[in-house]
Amino acid sequence: MQKLHLGIDRSTYQIEFKKICEIAENMGFDGIELQPEHPEIFKIYPNKAVSFINDILSNYRFNISFHTPIKDLNISAYNKKIRQFSINQIKESIEFARNIGAKYVVTHGGKNSFKTASSFSRKYGKIALNSTIDALISFYDICSDNGITLSIENMSYSDWRMTSKIKYLERIFQEIPDLKLTLDIDHAILRSKTYVGKIIEVFNNKLLSSHIGLVKNYTSYIEKLIKLTNFKFFVLEPHSLTHLINPNIINLIEINKNELKKIIK
Ligand SMILES: [Zn+2]
Numbered sequence: 486m487q488k489l490h491l492g493i494d495r496s497t498y499q500i501e502f503k504k505i506c507e508i509a510e511n512m513g514f515d516g517i518e519l520q521p522e523h524p525e526i527f528k529i530y531p532n533k534a535v536s537f538i539n540d541i542l543s544n545y546r547f548n549i550s551f552h553t554p555i556k557d558l559n560i561s562a563y564n565k566k567i568r569q570f571s572i573n574q575i576k577e578s579i580e581f582a583r584n585i586g587a588k589y590v591v592t593h594g595g596k597n598s599f600k601t602a603s604s605f606s607r608k609y610g611k612i613a614l615n616s617t618i619d620a621l622i623s624f625y626d627i628c629s630d631n632g633i634t635l636s637i638e639n640m641s642y643s644d645w646r647m648t649s650k651i652k653y654l655e656r657i658f659q660e661i662p663d664l665k666l667t668l669d670i671d672h673a674i675l676r677s678k679t680y681v682g683k684i685i686e687v688f689n690n691k692l693l694s695s696h697i698g699l700v701k702n703y704t705s706y707i708e709k710l711i712k713l714t715n716f717k718f719f720v721l722e723p724h725s726l727t728h729l730i731n732p733n734i735i736n737l738i739e740i741n742k743n744e745l746k747k748i749i750k
Pocket residue numbers: 552593638
């Protein structure tokens with residue numbers, strides 16, 4: 486049976502990390518997917534954050550997955566220094582993931598710095614995809630040296646996000662066949678409902694995990710995913726549950742976790 490992780494994303498940033506772990510345990514999650522940008526962690530990240538997190542985690546028997554930092558980074562940036570800095574930040578975060586015992590790391594692809602249509606934007610798009618591939622190869626090597634699985638997340642459908650379209654993902658997997666895929670259903674569905682199904686079909690043997698939100702909207706995809714032998718983790722991402730005004734986030738997590746458990750049992 487698949488493991489169920491709670492995503493420590495921006496919608497949990499107002500809750501203390503210790504409290505989130507307590508909530509995850511009480512609700513019966515198997516683990517957490519940590520993003521280091523939770524403010525309580527990020528202010529002491531990376532060095533002091535390792536013992537801070539490990540001290541808290543020692544009270545639980547959680548599986549840990551790790552989401553690399555997102556804010557302000559772009560591994561395909563046109564500005565060489567920003568690109569290199571971004572790549573180094575991700576590399577540093579993989580070391581961090583190892584130190585907190587993460588089983589797998591999920592990361593985003595880069596972005597074409599030229600988002601609006603122009604001939605240069607098209608030209609740079611090719612370079613941006615190559616930068617993403619080169620960076621992913623270097624992340625993959627660090628992960629394998631440390632016994633960690635590396636997965637990339639499909640981003641919201643757009644020309645300029647280098648892990649959003651099927652044709653970009655195909656290129657990436659061609660170059661790094663052992664890389665895994667984390668399907669973010671909310672990101673894929675921005676294109677269309679059919680597109681979600683298509684990603685599952687095309688990359689069925691690459692799928693490791695899925696970021697999900699409102700479970701009742703995604704039952705048919707969840708049913709497809711649980712049939713895949715290589716598919717191991719569902720990560721409930723609280724930010725995907727907060728389309729309502731003033732949501733009670735803890736309540737929403739619990740409702741969706743229960744619905745998901747009913748399907749995967
Ligand atoms: Zn993500």
